[in-house]
Amino acid sequence: SGDVVTTSRIDPPAEIPLPMRRNGLDPAPELLSLHKDDGVVRIDGPFRAPTWLVTRYADVRAVLADTARFSNAAPLPGFAEANAEQSVAGNLLLSDPPDHHRLRRMLSGQFTLRRMRALAPRVEQIVEEHLDVMAQKGPPADLIADFALPVPSLVICELLGVPWDERDEFQRRSAEQMDLSRPEHERVAALQELHRYLSGLVVRARRSPADDLLGMLVREHGDELTDPELAGMALLLLVAGHETTANMIGLGTLALLRHPDQLAVVRDDPAATERAVEELLRWLSVVHTGVQRTATADVELAGVTIRAGDAVLVALPAANRDPGFIDHPDALDIGRGEAGHLAFGHGVHHCLGAPLARLELCAAFPALLRRFPSLALAVPDSEVEFRVFNSVYGAAALPVSWEIR
Numbered sequence: 001s002g003d004v005v006t007t008s009r010i011d012p013p014a015e016i017p018l019p020m021r022r023n024g025l026d027p028a029p030e031l032l033s034l035h036k037d038d039g040v041v042r043i044d045g046p047f048r049a050p051t052w053l054v055t056r057y058a059d060v061r062a063v064l065a066d067t068a069r070f071s072n073a074a075p076l077p078g079f080a081e082a083n084a085e086q087s088v089a090g091n092l093l094l095s096d097p098p099d100h101h102r103l104r105r106m107l108s109g110q111f112t113l114r115r116m117r118a119l120a121p122r123v124e125q126i127v128e129e130h131l132d133v134m135a136q137k138g139p140p141a142d143l144i145a146d147f148a149l150p151v152p153s154l155v156i157c158e159l160l161g162v163p164w165d166e167r168d169e170f171q172r173r174s175a176e177q178m179d180l181s182r183p184e185h186e187r188v189a190a191l192q193e194l195h196r197y198l199s200g201l202v203v204r205a206r207r208s209p210a211d212d213l214l215g216m217l218v219r220e221h222g223d224e225l226t227d228p229e230l231a232g233m234a235l236l237l238l239v240a241g242h243e244t245t246a247n248m249i250g251l252g253t254l255a256l257l258r259h260p261d262q263l264a265v266v267r268d269d270p271a272a273t274e275r276a277v278e279e280l281l282r283w284l285s286v287v288h289t290g291v292q293r294t295a296t297a298d299v300e301l302a303g304v305t306i307r308a309g310d311a312v313l314v315a316l317p318a319a320n321r322d323p324g325f326i327d328h329p330d331a332l333d334i335g336r337g338e339a340g341h342l343a344f345g346h347g348v349h350h351c352l353g354a355p356l357a358r359l360e361l362c363a364a365f366p367a368l369l370r371r372f373p374s375l376a377l378a379v380p381d382s383e384v385e386f387r388v389f390n391s392v393y394g395a396a397a398l399p400v401s402w403e404i405r
């Protein structure tokens with residue numbers, strides 16, 4: 001039918017901006033139940049435009065593939081980042097083709113499999129160094145603060161050329177910027193401060209380009225890019241490059257601790273790592289809000305009419321748990337080897353850093369589990385706190401312990 005669904009079938013509690021997940025690792029049941037209906041519903045907010053939530057695998061793919069009718073660049077009223085004007089330049093996620101292509105092509109050479117193979121020994125070293133420190137300090141540890149966050153954060157800093165001793169400058173603001181429970185003006189302010197910080201690094205890189213990504217951009221594309229574009233690109237890479245992977249390491253470890261048989265396979269069988277990482281990416285889908293587009297034309301989708309100017313929000317966690325995509329979607333099965341999950345998105349904006357994220361995850365899980373074969377939660381499972389308000393889902397902290405051999 002062509003009926004527009006005008007009433008919200010989801011009733012999100014006022015304090016939770018979006019009903020993706022409330023707690024634990026599974027998407028909210030009412031989100032998954034939408035698969036049985038049309039899969040597209042109108043929800044309240046978070047934008048000041050009519051907002052449609054898309055939950056089915058096929059529809060999510062269709063939206064993400066259709067850059068002509070679902071735009072990243074057309075502004076969404078009420079979207080903090082779109083309102084922080086200087087953060088738009090250079091931000092791939094806020095651009096459409098052909099401008100998107102112009103920006104992305106300058107970066108794509110940095111994330112090839114060949115580049116990743118060259119980077120692998122350093123990533124493995126960073127992983128081992130953090131495990132060394134954890135082992136020296138002894139149990140308990142906070143897996144997030146001691147391992148899951150610093151490993152990808154240091155990797156992206158080295159890659160970009162962001163001084164690691166200045167990490168306080170960006171880690172806190174990056175977290176503030178993603179915290180949807182904060183008022184919009186605070187999130188915009190955090191973003192602006194981050195942008196100012198990166199602009200300073202751009203000035204330094206223009207003066208003396210080093211052997212890192214920022215230096216490469218200055219040397220090879222310095223005359224095609226303005227300073228705000230360079231800072232915007234670096235900002236996106238810095239933020240996208242550590243929060244996402246960090247939360248995958250944290251939640252992935254928690255998921256494995258809850259599935260000890262599968263944990264043992266990841267620990268003991270190196271041949272199982274890649275498949276296991278893909279299944280964890282699908283099952284956890286840590287990017288749980290924030291994948292949004294603006295309709296540029298009236299579009300019929302799954303029986304509803306989306307009007308030009310409406311906001312469209314795709315629910316990656318729901319799409320990846322769609323029985324139309326995969327059998328027994330709610331079961332974690334690290335052996336299933338199913339391709340095509342949407343945890344990295346789809347289409348031209350498909351995660352640029354996916355090869356790097358895969359490299360980091362494939363290094364992190366086996367190394368952690370081999371170093372601490374008796375790894376266990378140091379608190380009752382029910383006490384783990386989740387960051388429900390963040391656009392990237394994760395655990396706030398993950399106290400773990402192990403037996404000293």
Ligand code: HEM
Nearest residue numbers: 092093240241244245248287291344345349351352353357
């Ligand atoms: C885009 C997820 C790691 C850089 C995306 C998108 C998703 C995603 C879903 C698409 C968003 C959209 O279409 O609106 C993830 C996950 C990661 C991860 C789950 C870790 C497990 C990384 C890393 C980097 C990175 C390590 C940095 C090197 C980017 C960039 C884009 C992007 C630059 C924008 C691409 C474009 O617009 O063309 N990511 N990401 N990501 N990601 Fe990642």
